[in-house]
Amino acid sequence: MDVPHHGYRATKPRARAAPPSGDPLLFEDTSSSGPPMGHQGYYSSGYSMSGVGGGVGNSGMNELFTDPMANAAVMYGSSLATQGKDMVNKEISRFMSVNKLKYFFAVDTKYVMKKLLLLMFPYTHQDWEVRYHRDTPFTPRHDVNAPDLYIPTMAFITYILLAGMALGIQKRFSPEVLGLCASTALVWVIIEVLVMLLGLYLLTVHSDLSTFDLIAYSGYKYVGMIFTVLCGLLFGSDGYFIALAWSSCALMFFIVRSLRMKILSSFPPDSVGTAASAKPRMRLYITVATAAFQPIIIYWLTAHLVR
Template sequence: MDLPHQGYRASAKPRARAAPSTSDSILFDDTSSAAPAMNNPVYYTPGYNMAGPSNDVQGGAVPNNMFTDPMANAALMYGSSLANQGKDIVNKEISRYMSVNKLKYFFAVDTRYVLKKLMILMFPYTHQDWEVRYHRDAPLTPRQDVNAPDLYIPTMAFITYILLAGMALGIQKRFSPEVLGLCASTALGWVIIEVLVMLLSLYLLTVHSDLSTFDLIAYSGYKYVGMIFTVLCGLLFGSDGYYVALAWSSCALMFFIVRSLKMKILPALSSDSIGTGPSSKPHFRLYITVATAVFQPIVIYWLTSHLVR
């Protein structure tokens, strides 16, 4: 019974001696030597990648390599060329339907021009010189010539008219988003129809003039100024004030349209007497001018009468 017990104790002693092996010392040395390597940054020579992308970013090697790499430079140049080509294509497509430079011309206004233009629209009878001025065969900008058409006043007047229509409908407790949207779309649609009819008339009668599409939009959009004045007078003074303001703004706008279009549609009689055909007959041009002027009071009444009750 003692011999097995002694053998068991003898076999246990070597296991006790094997516990402090060399592997523990190696594991301890590796972890202690790896800690400084993680805490202390290691700087390498430029162009030498030793520990992957993270060490290059930490040492600042990636930005330098990216801009000095020929492939990266080629890709950057190719991307820039593609962006420039795309910009040129977009500008070309836009210029096919709308000239950006010409559109900027109609918004080249200042406060002095806006005030003088509004006075001419409401009191055109005192204005004497209606001729549009040119410089090197190019018309002067609106801020330089008060007779030049613009799109700033029609745009702001259209927005103001929509806001005023919403206020009028709200006072009468008839406001709703659908009614206001219908009012805005109707007002914009009448201008589009008027411009299209004007262009078609000039084309069918072969009338050559200096009028562009933007000019027609500007002259057609000036009616919003009279519409604002008419609605305000109707809200403040009732139906009597509305009809007085309607008569005044209609007559003023008709006078303004005739005197403005006369310089562009009605040329001098000496130039009309040359040649044959419908384009050489001034009465066709006179009919177009008068019809455009007479059409303005009808639209003003149609777009403002339902707002004043």
């Protein structure tokens, strides 16, 4: 006799029946492979939203990149940018060659020390000719006779700092006075280089002297100016004038010997005649005048710093 057990149910599988129409589903039946019929509209609407938001954007981008006119516009803009860059580089190269500028800063510590000694004691130096290798001059680090822009640049900055210190010691420092001192020193170099270029042009001197060379030779005076101001601050007016005389004579000797190799050697030796023989004398005059002008500039730019 079977006794029914209230907590036991038979495990025999039963057929799945559809719920009554009036009772809501507590859980969604996800056992079937496809999406629920009741949520078909949701998937459709989701697809539509994707098509509106992302699909349209993607299709717009695809159309942009597949449009021949858009591609042509992009290529034209790229070519214009490349042409503009080339034009800018060409215009910069007309006035300032980066490779040539790097040449004037190709120095090392050994060269700087030897060049400073040459500027202050040039009388014992024998060989003043710049060496070449396959029509290319040696870099300054390999030839002490080669002009450079590192020493003039550093000397100019040191001169401005020394001028500020000298004015501060004398209780005369102000930013305006220091700015006027710096601008005056720079303007004198520019005027000197322009006069040299004009003189070489009028005399039709065909040499390898460039504008950077002239700036370098003109900027070497700042080394003597630093020495002069230091001696004036340490030893007074007597030390200033002794240092002025020494640095001026040394710089004049250096300029004459350096520029003579550049200017006078460019004159053809087979030239004859009165007019032809006058040109070497004019070139010598402009070389000596350039050297003789250096003490005047040194005194003009340093006398007001030492009192």
